[in-house]
Amino acid sequence: MIEVKDIYKTFGENEVLKGISAKFTAGKNNLIIGGSGSGKTTLLKCIVGLHDPTKGQVFFDDQNFTEMNFTQRVPIRTEIGMLFQNSALFDSMTVEENIMFPLNLFTQQTSAEKLDRANFCLKRVNLEGKNKLYPSELSGGMKKRVGIARAISMQPKYLFVDEPNSGLDPKTSILIDELINELTEEYKITTVIVTHDMNSVMGIGDHIVFLHEGKKWWEGSNKEIAHTDNKELNSFVFASKFMQAAKGKL
Incomplete structure (x- = not known):
């Protein structure tokens, strides 16, 4: 399991993350979603240590990753797999x-x-x-x-994936989602995926964290997302589905 506690991240005067806390469980597809500029990728980079949080803590199976120095982090880093947006x-x-x-x-x-x-x-x-x-x-x-x-x-015990379906056609996107899902379940990996693809959200979103303006705005499963009355989340879902439908017609 991975846990983030009260994560803040500031670049100069720009506060990108504002007190985010969440748990990401093993054997599940944990999705971080949100609009552009909501802080998704910044949160991912804080978790894996590419950014140091301005405030807050990151735990890998109860080990405080934030307080470790470079050498102390090496054993955890060797248990991390990453798929970047452009591969x-x-x-x-x-x-x-x-x-x-x-x-x-x-x-x-x-x-x-x-x-x-x-x-x-x-x-x-x-x-x-x-x-x-x-x-x-x-x-x-x-x-x-x-x-x-x-x-x-x-x-790896932990798999981080940034926009796995970026630039792919819908059929290939589904195949990539299914592959990530199979690997997560088969090896009981703690998988954290940053995505704006609503097909991924509804298809493999075991646990979803929705960010809005740098804050955790909603948390739940893909089964719960269809019944939420969260205004900002509904707006994001509708806009995402509209854009995907438009792309499908091109």
């Missing part, structure tokens, strides 16, 4: 090399062991045999799957 693959590396990158960085495994792990991860994301391709030879959906394969290469 962040190294263009000069093959698919296989991209997946093995964290293994080279954080483990003492032999070359054979790392290759076995890379092949396992590729098979798990349905890209078996694509080892020697380069990112430029992959479709958008394939790049996302390679990114997921790299994110799970270290067998």
